[in-house]
Amino acid sequence: MNEHEDFSIDCKTCIGAGTTACNDCFVTHLLANDDGPIDYVPVVLSEVPRLPDPQEVAIALFIRSGLVDDPIQLVPVDEFTGYGVPVHA
Incomplete structure (x- = not known):
């Protein structure tokens, strides 16, 4: 401790x-x-048990509510800035 x-x-x-x-x-x-x-x-x-990471808790809540895919699929920055429209080079 x-x-x-x-x-x-x-x-x-x-x-x-x-x-x-x-x-x-x-x-x-x-x-x-x-x-x-x-x-x-x-x-x-x-x-003393470790407190969960607040980011992990938030992501788990989003997954449970269906707002985030499980497993999480990360989006490249170019695709994100294109508002979800895939940008193909």
Whole structure:
């Protein structure tokens, strides 16, 4: 997902756990509730699916609606500028 190594913050392995430094730790503030700090539960993250290319989505919609041939037939520029009238050299 990123180029950096994975890291974790674990209060059980922190050298400042249980000291006055723990009271000022931002992790304690983030993970604390009315009963005190909560236990960290590791979660396996799944890969985020790739979003479809907007152009692919648009072409698929045109094909489904019958506005574009399937498979798509590309038209040369000369023929396109001739408004669909084939230009034969």
